[in-house]
Amino acid sequence: MPALAVRQKTLKTSISCTGIGVHSGSRVTMWLHPAEPSSGIVFRRSDVGGVGGARIQAEWRNVANAKLCTALGEAGGPQVATVEHLMAALCGCEIDNAIVELNGPEVPIMDGSAAPFVFLIECAGIVEQPAPRRAIQLLHRLSVDGGDGRVVSLTPAPGFSASFEIDFDNAAIAHQEYVISVHPSTFKAEIARARTFGFAHEIDGLRAAGLARGGSLENAVVISGNRILNRDGLRYDDEFVRHKILDGVGDLYLAGAPLLGHFHGLRSGHSLNHHLLRTLFARPKAWRYVELAVDRLVAPAAAHPALGAYPAAGD
Numbered sequence: 001m002p003a004l005a006v007r008q009k010t011l012k013t014s015i016s017c018t019g020i021g022v023h024s025g026s027r028v029t030m031w032l033h034p035a036e037p038s039s040g041i042v043f044r045r046s047d048v049g050g051v052g053g054a055r056i057q058a059e060w061r062n063v064a065n066a067k068l069c070t071a072l073g074e075a076g077g078p079q080v081a082t083v084e085h086l087m088a089a090l091c092g093c094e095i096d097n098a099i100v101e102l103n104g105p106e107v108p109i110m111d112g113s114a115a116p117f118v119f120l121i122e123c124a125g126i127v128e129q130p131a132p133r134r135a136i137q138l139l140h141r142l143s144v145d146g147g148d149g150r151v152v153s154l155t156p157a158p159g160f161s162a163s164f165e166i167d168f169d170n171a172a173i174a175h176q177e178y179v180i181s182v183h184p185s186t187f188k189a190e191i192a193r194a195r196t197f198g199f200a201h202e203i204d205g206l207r208a209a210g211l212a213r214g215g216s217l218e219n220a221v222v223i224s225g226n227r228i229l230n231r232d233g234l235r236y237d238d239e240f241v242r243h244k245i246l247d248g249v250g251d252l253y254l255a256g257a258p259l260l261g262h263f264h265g266l267r268s269g270h271s272l273n274h275h276l277l278r279t280l281f282a283r284p285k286a287w288r289y290v291e292l293a294v295d296r297l298v299a300p301a302a303a304h305p306a307l308g309a310y311p312a313a314g315d
């Protein structure tokens with residue numbers, strides 16, 4: 001490993017929190033545990049799957065549903081829903097390896113943002129591991145057009161950055177755009193506290209469909225007409241677009257490694273984010289694995305036995 005190599009990180013110790021699932025409405029306890037180098041983020045459902053529980057790797061291949069939230073697991077098998085805000089916190093805090101143990105089907109929504117998970121990770125502490133940190137370096141621009149003016153793209157860039165634009169026919173949101181270079185300090189200060197949001201007129205329909213059972217003003221910004229119902233208002237004037245970046249950061253961490261590239265979203269959501277990842281991995285010439293160095297220069301990664309052989313550069 002080069003002297004200036006960035007090392008992988010995990011948690012120093014285990015830590016837990018309890019909350020409700022925003023869609024299931026059920027109470028769930030979540031533990032974050034340290035994990036072995038190069039093991040990635042792994043979800044474990046302790047309430048199903050017998051001894052040791054059911055294990056689901058936090059990877060794009062395992063996305064089971066991405067309509068209103070991102071759910072992982074196999075169709076008909078155990079699933080874990082609403083992983084995106086936790087994944088954003090793990091990405092933002094640069095945690096490579098962790099076991100996320102849950103005794104229910106959904107990550108607790110907490111306050112609807114990633115801030116409680118950042119707090120939890122910081123309370124547990126972060127430790128470096130001996131293995132070098134690898135990233136996915138974009139070599140070509142990729143974009144996915146979802147129709148109706150919804151587009152997502154990834155463009156080569158020296159670090160990980162993100163921008164987003166939303167346009168709602170609603171005076172409380174209207175047009176918002178935001179751009180950020182994603183590092184632990186910027187993620188925590190500018191993005192982590194942005195909450196999920198929804199419209200009051202959609203809540204009855206969602207509940208009738210068995211969704212948003214745990215949703216409330218405690219864990220979402222709720223808009224009725226052109227008015228924000230939360231008594232304390234917004235955390236940022238442009239909280240909505242910041243939350244869309246938070247979702248994008250979390251969804252893209254399902255690449256299984258940090259990205260060296262710029263993510264842009266235009267009026268998009270979880271489905272298009274995952275479509276973008278599937279497009280990326282279907283085009284091996286569009287990216288390569290690299291080992292990160294402290295000075296942000298990168299070198300092509302050597303094969304790592306725990307992760308299998310990497311594709312050759314430009315493959």
Ligand SMILES: [Zn+2]
Binds near residue numbers: 084085196243247
């Ligand atoms: Zn969200």
